[in-house]
Amino acid sequence: MDKVMRLASEKGVVIFTKSSCCLCYAVNILFQELRVNPVVYEIDQDPEGREMEKALMRMGCNTPVPAVFIGGQLVGSTNEVMSMHLSGKLIPMLKPYQAMC
Template sequence: MAAVAAMAGGRRRGAVGLSIDGAEEAPEERVGRLIRENPVVIFSRRGCCMSHVMKRLLAAVGAHPAAIELEEADEEAAAAAAGGAGLPTLFVGGAAVGGLEGLMSLHLRGRLVPMLLEAGAVR
């Protein structure tokens, strides 16, 4: 499968097929579905240190994102969904936040937690 799902908190599960009932999805459809189905999702490359920092910051405020490690074939679809931004990229409530800089900017301006609350990612 072209993508690997990772559990929040840095622990990985084995490779998980990201298709429904064995039906193959196009990368664009798969990325769109993951964005719609998860209040907070990070798309990154395997072993990305910036995505690790993003997951730690989100966990510190009580959110546990779906962390999706992409293979090269799916990177372009995630970048397109984020408006051309590179990886890692974060989506909160379906809205593209950007990478680590976008996340830090929201946090430092005091807008991260309200955004997470609105998306239903924290209580």
């Protein structure tokens, strides 16, 4: 769990994914459309990926990926991120991390 927390707090927006996960891809695209460039960690490419997946589940993720962290805090997976976006709560959280165009 230490590695997950360290990685999640190193940058403003961090997503833990798996390379074959279509929901991970969709969440990543959403952030890019909102002008946020998240740091993406593909846990299936990490030698410690199994342990990271277990840590994410212990932290409260219903599904281990995608696991979205904003400002070092766990936001959740696809359902939570999309719900926040539809309710208008996601963009204010992302303001500090949006790229200026």
